[in-house]
Amino acid sequence: MGVFPEDYVIHVSYLMRLWVAEGFLKPIIPKSLEEVAKKYLEDLIDRNLIMIRDRSYSGELKTCSIHDLIRDLIVRKAQEEKFLHVLNQKVEISPEIIKNQRHLSIHGEIRDVGDMYDSTVRSLLYLEDSLLSINICFPLLRVLDACNITFSTFPIEIVQLVNLRYIALIYTGKRKIPASISKLCNLQTLIVFRRLWYGKVGVLYLPSEILKMPQLRHLLFEQGLLPCPSDAGNGNLQTLTGVIDFRCTEEALGRIPNLKTLGISYRFGSRRKCLENLVNLHQLETLKCYFVPEYWYHFVPLAVDLAFPPNLKKLTLSGCRISWKNMSTFGSLPNLEVLKLKDFDFEDSIWKTKEGEFRKLKFLHIRSNNLEFWEVEETHLPSLQCPSLVHCPRLKCIPSEIGEIPTLQVIALFQCELSVVTSAYSIQEEQQDLGNDGLQGKSSLGHKTILSEEDLPSKLTFKQGDVCSLQRHNVFSL
Template sequence: MNILALSYDYLPSFLKACFLYMGAFPKDYEIPVSRLIWLWIAEGFVLPVRSKGLEDVANDYLEDLVNRNLILVGKRRLNGRIKSCRIHDLLRDLCMIEAQNENFLHVIERYAQAFLMGAVAPRRISLLHANILHFKMHPMPLTRSFLLYDMHKNLPDMFLLEVMDRLDFKLLRVLDIELLRSNHFPIEIVELIHLRYLALAINCELPGSIFKLQKLQTLIIDHIWQGQYLPREIWMMPQLRHIRLKRGCYFPRPYSRGIKEKSQLVLQNLQTLSTLTGPVSCSKEVFACLPALKKLEIFATVSDSQAEQTSEFLSNLACLHQLETLKCSFLYGPRNHRLPSGDHFPANLKKLTLSGSFLPWEDMAKLAALPKLEVLKLRSFAFEGYVWRAVEGGFFQLKLLLVENSDQMSWNADASHFPSLQQLVLRDCHRLTEIPQGIGDITTLQTIEVQDCSFCIVRSARKIHQQQQMLGNDELGIRIITTSGDSHSASPLHFLSGTKLAS
């Protein structure tokens, strides 16, 4: 432990805080990096750097800690960024010891610890598996962060209201109580004027008074029904950077600055918005007031009669000039709508997921024209039709292609159609008769994964692998996965070991 402590002692002060915060998470927990970074920023650990966003700076901090062997990588994205991480048990023990010694963080894992909390004035509290019913609730006016990882399914309905009333948080910056579900929104929350990060689970609408949280950066809401209505006052919260409503939300029309003014309030800092309920909330008016949006998730319920409306809201995406990641899922997708042309689609898009959209394969040429597209995931009949004829002169940057649940029977393509492809994933493609043999000639291709597909697909994947081995290409690996969970890999060692890749 002394040797590990030396590694901690030599850290710069801003990295010490980030490292100690790792102790707030449960043992063996794989931490989503996006959430970790949002927490670091809310805590004020991330220092601004000219010409760099706070999220980018925080990613640099994380890479620094990984390079110092203090944090382990769970999964990496194709662009090299870390998607999830974790911490070794010994290092976690070090975190908890140092954090408690410095009154930086108190981790409560047992009933006895919860009972003794009255003896200190903790700056940060993380409640892990201690059973919150045993937590001694006394005023904690100096506490800055309260994180809960103890899920109790049989809490009284008014318990959350009692927690907020009795703990008397005055300086709280972070409140993560998403595992503590309530039928009511604790109105005391809107008085926490220093709050920057809020995650909770409620079975009701957000009140308009939420706008009182003028410093709020991250809002995460888990609710039980699809399509919660956000109050219009959301437009009066200029510091918002990330909004995540797990079961969808209706986003209100923008607020005008005043009765006589024509200009509208703009969420200048909002980067993440999920999940937006379309097509109602996907107007040009809304998108034009989200100039910094980088990640958007949409869930659209449309019918064949609404095909024109669907095409219109997809065209409205062109207003989002900074958009890099788009996930669009359709329920009862229309069968006669089309994608907008390339100049009506976000040009900076790097990752696109379509599900249930029933587009014609001819529209794939419009996606191929996107100059920065790196990841394309097609799920649940995103495209329909028996033949996909790839068109030359596109997909220059595409690194990952996933096709899942498709009625496609034939695929005409070769290496020239996907010059940068690294991973090809086919799932539940029972009608597809063959993987084009020319796919194996893509010099950048690293893996072909086939899951629950026809025997013809399995056979063609193995044939491609054998042909490439005969040509001296030992870099290409294949993986065959069946419903039973059995898998077979034919792969180079660098694919079988090391950090997992994720898009």
């Protein structure tokens, strides 16, 4: 934990991948190493050594941090034992400083790293932005996090560092990652982004050999084109995100059978075939699927008979069209906790929820230009904690029955009409009259809404553009 700067917000998924790559964890059958890491993290939280910063609505840890005093103690002790050295000044890294260090964390700009082939450094992390380049010349290196440095080309010397388990970097050069990266037989995590000179994300061509790497567990890109390997795949792969135009054939998915997180997007005109085969990913828990339109509000119709894996907990879809009547496709998923429908087009203007669907849904996010009426009963959506409605300009109001859901905590509204905000306020006020003071609301009025004092209930005192929190009969501007 000492590698992070003061007051640094640590993403839990990132922290756990680092722990796994560093070899800090011992396997506990039948748990995965990520599950073991989560257990250790929860233990540190229970001991008040790590602070929770944010949780998801499904209860999972999202971000955490460490108290400055505890961090200072960790860094001091680690440097005494030559376990970790933190550089936070613009100084040259000399062999005398880091030769016998095992972990090196760099906060801020440094000068170019010289040749240090006799160094014992196992991990090198750049955790703050830097415009300077580095030479990667640490033969024992296991972890390289250089996402805060931009390489002009893919650093080919990486493929010689056979001990690498974790790579994260950004480069601006040629599109293709060399096939020789498959030489890194110990690699567990590969995070590669390609930036063009004017800041735009560039397409990254990935060699099919990547999916043959035996230890690889996490592959993260922004726009990566990944061909299906012609022979054996990877049974260890758990995360695959940022892949574009991926053909979900039975053959392709059969080579990554234990995938838990999948993020894919399809450009206009690409072959969006075989999505029905996603149901064969029995371990899949998180799915994000984006359809990029040719022009604004050009939506891709989803197949009526499209099915999803039964273990799915989080589902995000964007740029799609579906009938409200076919929302049962999502509602029938027995373990679904988070549903995000972004830039979604519905063929009908009325959504009527049904009994027995969305039994475990906790967070519902809808961004739709044509939703007008939402009808729900208090026994529907029995686990809902937060409905989030974004840019629903035709929606008239939130049904009062939403307030009767016992698990409800927050109503979030962004760029919705005043009548919707008023209905949310009424729900809160009604619940407070019944003794439920826990319900909160968040609202941001869009730029198209023209407000005057006469338009607002007497207790609402915010102005156009304010982000507000409805709490205890008042609206406070944040």
